[in-house]
Amino acid sequence: MSKLEANKKQKRDSLLDAAFSLFTSKGINKTSISDIVQKSGVAKGTFYLYFKDKYDIRNMLIAKKAGQLFGKADEALMKTNISNIYDEVIFIIDNIINQLCLDKSLLLFISKNLSWGIFKTTLINTSEDKDLYLYNIYYHLINREDVTFKEPEIMLFMIIELVSSTCYSAILYSEPVDIEELKPYLFDTIKNIMKRHTI
Amino acid sequence: MSKLEANKKQKRDSLLDAAFSLFTSKGINKTSISDIVQKSGVAKGTFYLYFKDKYDIRNMLIAKKAGQLFGKADEALMKTNISNIYDEVIFIIDNIINQLCLDKSLLLFISKNLSWGIFKTTLINTSEDKDLYLYNIYYHLINREDVTFKEPEIMLFMIIELVSSTCYSAILYSEPVDIEELKPYLFDTIKNIMKRHTI
């Protein structure tokens, strides 16, 4: 990478970091381009050399952060001996939930913005960033020798929506119960969804 | 009701209607107070006689619309002979899903804004508006003679979050599948959640 390109990447990363910090602390609506460039230490005009607008940089961030989240969970999974697919899924979800418990602002940011649409888009856009292990995880899930799922996409969709929406409330507001209290019921439900989709 | 009070209610309703129309067509962020009062035909200052700000009127609308949604479903249920609690819940959910299929802008509005927190708040604030049957439905569910649920609040929480988040994607974007295609899996999952919470 040339010096100039490295410089550009550094500017871009700086803007991404500043935006993430502000989005998670103040919220997207209350964050202005001015805030981002000021925190980032670049000029206002520079922002527009890298991103179209606030929502463009937000989408980049969601993809990046969601990818990191799954990536870490996958890494952790690799270090275990779990081979049972049901346990693998539970492990991944549990790991992600734990990550989000430790970084509630990330949860706030992800939950408010991560929809199935973006999730799928991120799955497809695997080329852009090497951090995105999502694609691998998904295919790992689908193309197994030991288990075949009926309508695996619907299954995964229901699981992801159930987890993301219940965790949002449980982790951030302990409503209706604390996340640790919710987990047994949640994991039980997930296992059941999977079992009922197993042929 | 005096003429003056009737006039006031009319103004308030006019503002609520205008706001709902704009929120569902343009989104809340893109809707300004100016837009609302202009559509409503009242003066700008009048808005502030009835609501604190844009988010105040939004909350009133969510409560009102969610209440109407459940109210209609409850009415329809009364006309059936269903007495089994599992079938009752499925009926209510199916009815609400069908209502939302016919009014996608309402779905867009409700989904983006209805959280468990607001749901509970709405449940509690029964006195304000006679449209809110939620309280009745909830208690109908909990205090049954035939069935006792373990942790009914967690159960209801999971069902509501699962339904609202999956329907959002399925109805509006047919992602990952059309709502009608999703229903069997969704209802199956719901029934299972309930069964596993039955003592």
Add this chain to the structure above:
Amino acid sequence: MSKLEANKKQKRDSLLDAAFSLFTSKGINKTSISDIVQKSGVAKGTFYLYFKDKYDIRNMLIAKKAGQLFGKADEALMKTNISNIYDEVIFIIDNIINQLCLDKSLLLFISKNLSWGIFKTTLINTSEDKDLYLYNIYYHLINREDVTFKEPEIMLFMIIELVSSTCYSAILYSEPVDIEELKPYLFDTIKNIMKRHTI
């Protein structure tokens, strides 16, 4: 006084009290008619039955409060045996300064608004309110048997302006020195002004 008239006076006084409380705590600029009527407990329209606007009620208050200030000082003077005109003036001024030290918000209100113009107007409008002893004090000062002043109005003008402007800074901000430290120099200057105006 009829019951109706008593009721009216009560409303008027209530408005005056509320306005004074708000003017001294928030400042005139930041006080709205709405604030006044709300604190006063009367309807908005009622305000306009008694006062033209915010500045009308302010002027009434200045006259009233300034009159009370001088009235109290005069009362205190009566209880002393001071007969020397120089000492009488110093006594009055000292007494007023002490009153203002105890009620700094009153000082803030009076100082910002009391000009020689209003002072003279208040002197003249003796009929309106029995609280206004200013007229008596002034004539007491002028028409003495023992001492005759050259240009007594200029003398009084200079004294009042000197006292009011220096006390404002000294009492409220202790700038350039505390009021007690200032007093000797101030009183010395006042005595000198008087002596040089004595024929």
Add this chain to the structure above:
Amino acid sequence: MSKLEANKKQKRDSLLDAAFSLFTSKGINKTSISDIVQKSGVAKGTFYLYFKDKYDIRNMLIAKKAGQLFGKADEALMKTNISNIYDEVIFIIDNIINQLCLDKSLLLFISKNLSWGIFKTTLINTSEDKDLYLYNIYYHLINREDVTFKEPEIMLFMIIELVSSTCYSAILYSEPVDIEELKPYLFDTIKNIMKRHTI
């Protein structure tokens, strides 16, 4: 100075000039930011690049105008042969009074806003603007070989407060007498204050 910086100074000066013109003609309360930028010929947002709010630009103006006032008086003093400190002070005051007689709107603006606090602040902030001769004048007064004053700051404070408050009334409203009629008494009082502070 680069072209850009010159352009910026021009914008800032343009805003200051417009604000001064409006403050003196309409008063600060009745002057809006909109008025200032319109008169200045710049965009509304530009105002906030240079000043925090209306009161920020007011303070800048007071410092600037007060500095110019004293600066001109000091210049005039240099051209005389006066060396006696008492006569110097009287000369400065007389010169300033005369300037204010010729520019009553300036008097109105200065008097309403110039407090001892701002006066001292202006004295201290000498670095910002080369127009501010106040510091020199003050030290010229204090550190003399021929005369030593007891508590010179109190003395100066009393003189400034006496002059500014009496002149306000006399120049603008000829109350209680015209400024020219007041001068002898005023200067006499000032001289006496100084003498009594002379050790």
Add this chain to the structure above:
DNA sequence: TATGAATGAGGGTTCATTCAT
């Protein structure tokens, strides 16, 4: 007299975007 709902002009302030440097 007394009320208080309604008005709507106008206030201060923000901010995405542009473009000359």
Add this chain to the structure above:
DNA sequence: CATGAATGAACCCTCATTCAT
């Protein structure tokens, strides 16, 4: 590529005043 001064539309909100009741 990078800058940051300048823009001006658009925002939210306040408030003195009116007038039908």
